[in-house]
Amino acid sequence: MPVDLELAPKQxxxxxxxxxxxxxxxxxxxxxxxxxxxxxxxxxxxxxxxxVDVLRKHAGKVCVCELVPLFDISQPTLSHHLKKxxxxxxxxxxxxxxWAYYYVNxxxxxxxxxxxx
Amino acid sequence: MPVDLELAPKQxxxxxxxxxxxxxxxxxxxxxxxxxxxxxxxxxxxxxxxxVDVLRKHAGKVCVCELVPLFDISQPTLSHHLKKxxxxxxxxxxxxxxWAYYYVNxxxxxxxxxxxx
DNA sequence: TATGTAGATAGATGCCTGTCGATCTGGAGC
DNA sequence: GCTCCAGATCGACAGGCATCTATCTACATA
Numbered sequence: 001m002p003v004d005l006e007l008a009p010k011q012x013x014x015x016x017x018x019x020x021x022x023x024x025x026x027x028x029x030x031x032x033x034x035x036x037x038x039x040x041x042x043x044x045x046x047x048x049x050x051x052v053d054v055l056r057k058h059a060g061k062v063c064v065c066e067l068v069p070l071f072d073i074s075q076p077t078l079s080h081h082l083k084k085x086x087x088x089x090x091x092x093x094x095x096x097x098x099w100a101y102y103y104v105n106x107x108x109x110x111x112x113x114x115x116x117x
Numbered sequence: 118m119p120v121d122l123e124l125a126p127k128q129x130x131x132x133x134x135x136x137x138x139x140x141x142x143x144x145x146x147x148x149x150x151x152x153x154x155x156x157x158x159x160x161x162x163x164x165x166x167x168x169v170d171v172l173r174k175h176a177g178k179v180c181v182c183e184l185v186p187l188f189d190i191s192q193p194t195l196s197h198h199l200k201k202x203x204x205x206x207x208x209x210x211x212x213x214x215x216w217a218y219y220y221v222n223x224x225x226x227x228x229x230x231x232x233x234x
Numbered sequence: 235t236a237t238g239t240a241g242a243t244a245g246a247t248g249c250c251t252g253t254c255g256a257t258c259t260g261g262a263g264c
Numbered sequence: 265g266c267t268c269c270a271g272a273t274c275g276a277c278a279g280g281c282a283t284c285t286a287t288c289t290a291c292a293t294a
Contacts, residue, residue, distance in 0.1 A: 019270085045281095045282080047282090073282090073283075073284095074283075074284065074285085076285080076286095077282070077283055080281095080282075080283080081282085095290095095291095097291065097292080098290080098292070
């Protein structure tokens with residue numbers, strides 16, 4: 001049964017008894033929604049949210065070895081979370097000698113922030 | 118090996134060669150971080166993010182039967198997503214006769230919005 | 235060259251999640 | 265009562281994710 005998806009498709013329903021007004025497609029289209037959702041998903045973990053919180057205050061000045069003791073997780077797990085944040089474009093890193101320094105890329109969060117408000 | 122967690126614990130490291138400045142615990146404490154992360158996680162799915170988008174514009178005026186055709190998912194799956202949003206406190210519902218009407222609870226998103234900006 | 239350290243990667247594991255079809259529930263109308 | 269419909273729930277399944285231990289890579293320093 002082909003369904004007209006362009007606008008609110010009206011099912012068969014007692015005439016004169018519409019359950020609601022017609023609904024248009026979301027303003028946020030699938031592609032943009034996926035992008036925003038990916039950012040939201042990335043901060044959808046308490047550890048990662050706190051990581052972003054720390055990095056926003058100490059951008060470029062905190063090495064990973066200082067971050068590990070702040071959380072009750074192993075170093076590889078923290079590295080995994082940082083990778084997730086990197087993949088979502090929320091943070092980026094820079095190596096100086098032995099150490100790696102992470103910083104927040106503010107633009108990534110701006111889109112989501114704009115959509116929320 | 119007991120580690121002092123109160124503030125930035127200094128590991129053994131060549132004296133006079135600190136990798137970075139001391140880091141304090143995240144301002145956003147674990148509990149609040151978990152709350153914020155749960156909200157972020159709830160909108161961390163493209164379908165749910167678009168659902169919120171639609172409901173913000175048609176709050177209380179859209180029944181579920183109008184939402185289903187907007188997405189390429191089955192009715193039970195959509196019901197599942199709405200439940201997730203309900204559990205996160207982002208939306209709430211009201212039954213009128215046969216139909217269920219959902220609306221966004223703006224407060225739930227405000228906290229996350231504030232944290233982001 | 236050998237040793238130690240910061241951080242990333244690999245592989246395993248158990249749990250969580252998105253999806254479906256089938257079924258249940260409860261109101262509306264005959 | 266019976267039937268139809270909107271929506272929620274159930275049970276199953278595949279894929280994803282957070283976590284760990286073990287290992288690897290790259291740099292620094294003796």
